[in-house]
Amino acid sequence: MTATDSAVRDGRRAGKGSDRTPRRRRVAQHRWLPYLLLAPAIIFELLVHVIPMLTGIGISFLKLNQFFLRNWLEAPFAGLSNYHYAIDVNGSIGKALIWSFVVTIGFTILVVGISWVLGMFAAVMLQRSFRGRALLRTIFLIPYALPVYAGVIVWKFMLSRDNGMVNHLLAQLHITDGHTFWLIGNNAFASIVVVAVWRLWPFALLTLMAGMQSLPTDVYEAAAVDGAGMWQQFRKLTLPMLRGINQVLILVLFLWTFNDFNVPYTLFSASIPKSADLISIHVYQSSFQNFNFGLGSAMSVLLLLFLLVVTGVYLLFTSRRSRRA
Amino acid sequence: MRKRILGVVALSAVLVAGAGGLTACGSSDSGSDSKTITYWASNQGSSIQNDKDVLGPELKKFTKQTGIKVKLQVIGWNDLLNKITTATTSGQGPDVVNIGNTWSASLQATGAFVDFDKSHMDTIGGQDKFLATSMSSTGAAGKTPTSVPLYGLSYGLFYNKKMFADAGIKNPPSSWQELVTDAKKLTKPGGKQYGITLAGASYTENAHFAFIFGQQQGGNFFDKSGKPTFDTPQNVKAVQQYTDLISKDKVATPASAEHTTTNDAVEDFTSGKAAMLLGQNNTNTGIEANGMKASDYAVAPIPMLSPLPAGGKKINSHVAGINIAAFKGGNETGAMKFIKFMTSAKEQVILDKAFNALPVTSEAAKDPAFQTPENKMFVDVLANTAAPMPMITDESQFETTVGNAMKDLIAQAATGKSVSAADVKKSLGDAQQKMQSGG
Numbered sequence: 001m002t003a004t005d006s007a008v009r010d011g012r013r014a015g016k017g018s019d020r021t022p023r024r025r026r027v028a029q030h031r032w033l034p035y036l037l038l039a040p041a042i043i044f045e046l047l048v049h050v051i052p053m054l055t056g057i058g059i060s061f062l063k064l065n066q067f068f069l070r071n072w073l074e075a076p077f078a079g080l081s082n083y084h085y086a087i088d089v090n091g092s093i094g095k096a097l098i099w100s101f102v103v104t105i106g107f108t109i110l111v112v113g114i115s116w117v118l119g120m121f122a123a124v125m126l127q128r129s130f131r132g133r134a135l136l137r138t139i140f141l142i143p144y145a146l147p148v149y150a151g152v153i154v155w156k157f158m159l160s161r162d163n164g165m166v167n168h169l170l171a172q173l174h175i176t177d178g179h180t181f182w183l184i185g186n187n188a189f190a191s192i193v194v195v196a197v198w199r200l201w202p203f204a205l206l207t208l209m210a211g212m213q214s215l216p217t218d219v220y221e222a223a224a225v226d227g228a229g230m231w232q233q234f235r236k237l238t239l240p241m242l243r244g245i246n247q248v249l250i251l252v253l254f255l256w257t258f259n260d261f262n263v264p265y266t267l268f269s270a271s272i273p274k275s276a277d278l279i280s281i282h283v284y285q286s287s288f289q290n291f292n293f294g295l296g297s298a299m300s301v302l303l304l305l306f307l308l309v310v311t312g313v314y315l316l317f318t319s320r321r322s323r324r325a
Numbered sequence: 326m327r328k329r330i331l332g333v334v335a336l337s338a339v340l341v342a343g344a345g346g347l348t349a350c351g352s353s354d355s356g357s358d359s360k361t362i363t364y365w366a367s368n369q370g371s372s373i374q375n376d377k378d379v380l381g382p383e384l385k386k387f388t389k390q391t392g393i394k395v396k397l398q399v400i401g402w403n404d405l406l407n408k409i410t411t412a413t414t415s416g417q418g419p420d421v422v423n424i425g426n427t428w429s430a431s432l433q434a435t436g437a438f439v440d441f442d443k444s445h446m447d448t449i450g451g452q453d454k455f456l457a458t459s460m461s462s463t464g465a466a467g468k469t470p471t472s473v474p475l476y477g478l479s480y481g482l483f484y485n486k487k488m489f490a491d492a493g494i495k496n497p498p499s500s501w502q503e504l505v506t507d508a509k510k511l512t513k514p515g516g517k518q519y520g521i522t523l524a525g526a527s528y529t530e531n532a533h534f535a536f537i538f539g540q541q542q543g544g545n546f547f548d549k550s551g552k553p554t555f556d557t558p559q560n561v562k563a564v565q566q567y568t569d570l571i572s573k574d575k576v577a578t579p580a581s582a583e584h585t586t587t588n589d590a591v592e593d594f595t596s597g598k599a600a601m602l603l604g605q606n607n608t609n610t611g612i613e614a615n616g617m618k619a620s621d622y623a624v625a626p627i628p629m630l631s632p633l634p635a636g637g638k639k640i641n642s643h644v645a646g647i648n649i650a651a652f653k654g655g656n657e658t659g660a661m662k663f664i665k666f667m668t669s670a671k672e673q674v675i676l677d678k679a680f681n682a683l684p685v686t687s688e689a690a691k692d693p694a695f696q697t698p699e700n701k702m703f704v705d706v707l708a709n710t711a712a713p714m715p716m717i718t719d720e721s722q723f724e725t726t727v728g729n730a731m732k733d734l735i736a737q738a739a740t741g742k743s744v745s746a747a748d749v750k751k752s753l754g755d756a757q758q759k760m761q762s763g764g
Contacts, residue, residue: 066718069413069435092755162580162598179516184526184582185740269403269585271528271729273736288407289725290759291431 053304060297075294082298093286097299099274100282103189104258107278111196112253116246118197119204124234126205127212137209144202152266155195159183159267188273196263200256204249211245212238247318251311258307279303362659363396363419365408367647369476369607369680371588371614373399379679387666393659402529403585406721412652413437420655421663425529426462426646427714429472431721433464438471439651439660449473449665459685462644462713472648475667476676477683478605479707480537480642481624483612488518488600497625501541501566504601504628508576511600520576522599523567524584525735528728531567533643534603535727536714538563541629543636546727551717555727555757559636561749564731566630568749572738582739591615594622603627605645606703607681624699626706642711646685683707719760726756 059072060082068075088094126137143151158165159182171178182191215238223233239246261280264272270289272281283303287296364384370376376399384395398419400408406428412418413435424432432438439445441463446452452460459474482504484497492511498504508520524530539546544559554560570577578599584590588611593599595615602608606624613619627641649667651660666672673689676682683703684690695704714720730752738744 066410066431066435066721069410070416070437072414092758096755096759160580161583162578179579181579181583181736181740184736270407271526271732274733285725285729286759288410289729290722291410 056297057301059293060301062294064293064297066291069291069293072293078294082294083302085295086298086302093295096277097282100277100279103275103277104279107189107193107196107276108254108257110193111200111257112250114193114197115201115204115253116250118201119206119208122201122205123208123212124238126209140205141202143198144206148199148262149266151199152195152263155191155198156183156267159191183268184273186275188268188276192264192267192276192278195267196257196260199263200253204253207245207249208242211242215241251314254314255307255311359656359659360392361394361396362421362656362663364398364663365405365419365422366397366399367405367423367425368399368401369610369647369682371611373401375610375614379676383672383675387663390666391659391662393656393662395663401586403527410435416654418652418655420657420660421649421651423475424472424648424650426459426472426474426648427533427643427724428721429463429470429648430465430716431718432650433468433471434718437652439653439657440469440471441473442469445661448661449668454668454686454688456685456687456690458644458707458711459646462646462716463648465716465718472650473664473668474646474685475649476607476647476680477685477707478607478645478647479683479703479711480533480603480605480627480645481703481706482627483594483602483604483608483622483624485594485597485600485622487621488597492600497623498628500628500631502631505570505574505576508570508601509574512576516579518597519578519593519599521570521601521603522578522584522590522593523570523581523603523735524587524590525571525577525581525739526583526585526732527587528732529724530587530728531731531735532724532728533645533714534567535560535564535731536643537627537640538566540638540640540712541633542566543634543638545715546723547715547717547719551719553719553723553757553760555723555760556750556753559634560753561746564727564734564749564753565744565746568731568734568738568744571735572744579739582735587611606683606700609699610681624702626702626710638712639710640712642706644707644711644713647682722760726760727753730756 059075061078061080062068062072062075063078063081064072064075085091085093086097089098122140126133126140157163161167161179161181161183164182166182167176167178167180170176170180181187219237219241220233223237228236259280260278261284264276264278264281265284268276268281270281270285272278272285279299283296283299286299287293366376366380368376370379377397380397380399384397388394396419402425405423405425409418409422409424409432412422413432418437441449441452455474456477459477460470463470463472463474482497488511489495489497489507492507494507494510498507504521511520512518536546539560542559542563544554544557544563546553546555546560548554571579571581578593580593580598581590584593587602587604587608590599590602591604591608591611592615594602595612595617602612609619609622609624612622629639629641630637633639649664651657651664667676668686670686670688670692673684673686674692674694677684677689678694683700684692684695689695690704694700715723734744734749734752737748
């Protein structure tokens with residue numbers, strides 16, 4: 001919005017003093033040019049996001065099973081029954097969805113929190129120049145550069161009970177007897193958190209490192225002269241100056257983690273343990289494994305609404321705060 | 326302020342939608358013309374590479390004979406149904422696809438596959454060339470089949486001869502009770518050796534055993550009108566019969582709960598961690614690929630309950646196997662030529678030998694390669710004590726819901742919690758409710 005405003009202002013300023021006709025033409029150009037430039041983005045946005053989203057909303061009102069898979073427009077109208085099944089806490093479907101939702105919220109908070117703290121810590125540490133800094137940076141970014149499948153499948157091997165490296169290591173260190181299950185039962189939750197953090201935190205690091213590059217050094221020097229220690233510099237300078245970046249970063253990490261499908265699917269394949277029953281896989285199972293695409297879509301729509309509210313509140317809250325600041 | 330709120334709402338909508346709250350189905354590769362066909366083969370051998378190695382020369386032979394090129398993709402069992410479903414929705418499937426024969430009726434209902442009516446049957450050599458048992462799993466009864474058999478399979482009990490001898494067991498178990506007793510003898514303290522290994526995290530395997538033991542217990546997972554009856558006392562007993570191996574009797578390797586395929590379980594068997602393994606006849610491909618010699622193990626029919634409870638049937642396998650089908654709208658002529666080629670007696674002998682499958686045509690079944698005692702045992706099971714999985718449209722949902730419920734029960738048992746009849750009943754009840762809301 002700001003960019004457009006300033007463009008308009010510049011346009012006006014440039015128009016000043018010139019004669020009427022070219023100015024009008026220029027104004028006419030100015031009126032259409034932004035739309036023209038936006039058109040490809042809008043068309044792709046429609047194709048990639050809006051139309052599939054509307055289709056999904058439409059499907060959530062249909063009784064869409066394997067009989068109508070090929071001509072899904074002919075599927076019978078289901079009214080609100082899919083939504084009823086999804087939120088009916090007395091039924092097994094509603095109960096399972098609530099459970100999955102709670103698991104996903106816990107998972108998201110942990111993964112985003114840990115990834116952010118790790119990313120922040122490493123970014124601050126990597127600010128100072130020392131020998132091997134470039135190497136360390138590269139190593140830290142490897143998980144993000146690796147294809148998801150390749151990275152997570154290695155974790156799957158490492159976490160397997162009998163031949164996995166994790167159990168072997170824990171037994172060597174006398175922490176466990178080496179027979180712990182990591183991929184089934186309650187530990188599966190811890191496993192998925194660890195793997196998701198491993199995958200996500202380099203992105204936080206990358207973003208924060210980029211953000212820190214732009215911070216003025218003289219402020220830090222002045223603070224150091226005034227006797228501010230590292231922690232004080234971090235709290236009073238770095239954090240406030242990175243606020244804008246952090247706002248976007250945390251929101252993006254939240255949305256990615258909440259909807260993450262690749263990591264859990266690769267780690268557990270399609271049938272995920274109950275303790276790690278993440279919502280993306282849950283919706284997938286309802287749709288693709290049980291051939292209940294209507295119900296799956298209804299669940300998706302409910303989640304969309306939830307995320308919309310959370311994101312809206314977050315943006316409203318943070319934008320107010322940053323205006324005040 | 327209102328403008329700002331509007332902006333915030335719009336931005337959040339775009340961000341959330343972009344994060345993938347709702348996703349459309351991705352399209353699959355097709356792009357075939359009259360001179361090319363795309364073929365999705367299921368993973369039959371010890372690995373996907375092994376499948377490619379076996380099929381490669383045969384596909385070249387087909388190209389030489391017909392001039393039609395085959396683009397091959399081998400797909401693991403955990404992904405196959407999902408990929409077929411996606412292809413069905415998008416209309417962008419391959420020309421020819423392998424399917425688990427138990428899914429025949431479910432996939433028939435989608436209308437995505439070419440009907441094998443009289444003319445198509447005649448093109449591929451007529452229905453009579455196939456064995457009757459194999460033809461019983463090609464679609465709902467009374468309807469035109471939408472797939473034909475490709476590989477025949479049935480279940481058996483693989484056992485380690487040396488371990489049996491060491492434990493003083495002379496013969497393979499002849500009843501389920503005896504299997505449990507033997508498995509206890511073969512289980513050594515300290516977790517070094519167990520009686521048996523399972524693929525407890527494989528929903529398809531789990532569902533097969535629920536069905537097989539359900540038949541023995543006198544249960545059915547669907548009534549005559551096709552309505553699910555998952556949590557009957559007989560079915561609860563059947564599921565518990567299987568899960569008890571881990572929970573109550575503690576004779577199965579705990580790692581069984583993590584095994585997502587039989588190939589994972591095979592490793593327990595070949596490394597000497599487990600003395601027995603329930604598997605289909607093609608399991609020996611994996612066993613021998615893992616370095617165990619054919620002389621080190623033997624096969625027997627999966628033992629039955631003795632005596633069978635009231636209403637119990639003498640069933641120790643489902644009519645297992647792989648079918649081949651053609652997607653509508655692709656290169657149908659090429660597809661039919663290819664299916665004819667793959668089900669010809671000559672190719673059947675080559676492929677069944679390579680994949681340790683049973684022939685599905687009567688001519689190929691006569692080949693001396695399939696007259697070994699082991700093969701005869703599997704053929705006998707398939708012909709006499711195997712029943713087709715319910716050939717109804719909800720079959721694949723039955724496999725996913727019941728199979729996944731069992732996976733959770735097995736995980737529960739492996740992590741040290743007991744699995745009571747009430748737990749099983751509740752799980753099966755939940756599975757049934759999940760399935761019903763879709764139909």
